[in-house]
Amino acid sequence: MSDEVLKLIPLSPTYVPDNEILKTAVARVREYFPKAERIEMEISESPQFIDPGSNLERITCPICNAVLEDGWWQDAMDKASENGFRDLAVELPCCGQKTTLNDLRYQWPAGFAQFSIEIHNPEAEDPEAVLPDLADFLGSPLRIIRAHY
Structure with a gap:
């Protein structure tokens, strides 16, 4: 069985929200994607390449x-x-x-991002529709990466 993973990343590769936002970020994203299998937040010491899996064409x-x-x-x-x-x-x-x-x-x-949120098998009809609200909450414009594995 294949998996779809929506990865939300800030447009700036080095942006990481402040600690108060990080404490509630996963719960906030869960409100928008209640059917997701799981939601994970990743923070790294330096930017990482956030890929679309087998969706990368060129x-x-x-x-x-x-x-x-x-x-x-x-x-x-x-x-x-x-x-x-x-x-x-x-x-x-x-x-x-x-x-x-x-x-x-x-x-x-x-x-590239130091901070990302991964939404596994989100079953969302229009994830783009929630970007403005999540961007306001997280304090940064966001990019959606649609990964397929």
Whole structure:
């Protein structure tokens, strides 16, 4: 059986809500996803790549829309991992512009975060509808990663 996991991450890779918010975050998310099998909160010392599992189809340049080769991306990830993903800056091979690994266009969405909430098998019709309320509560704009395993 396959699993769907919604991963909510802040747009800023280093954002972590304050302790008062963290104490009630899972309970608050449970209100929006009452049928979820489980809800987990993850906090790490440095940004981590939050992937969409088997949903990742391709990665494109946010500037010129060129498809980025897997080898280039893997090399950039290896380099960024050397400093714990604290510096995500890259120079794009297609157009020579500078951006970050977090700002690449991942199809399906992915990103980097020190803080995430994972909602396992949420059975929600429109999870995007709750983003504004959860973003206000957590104190940051959010990105939804739809992972499939």
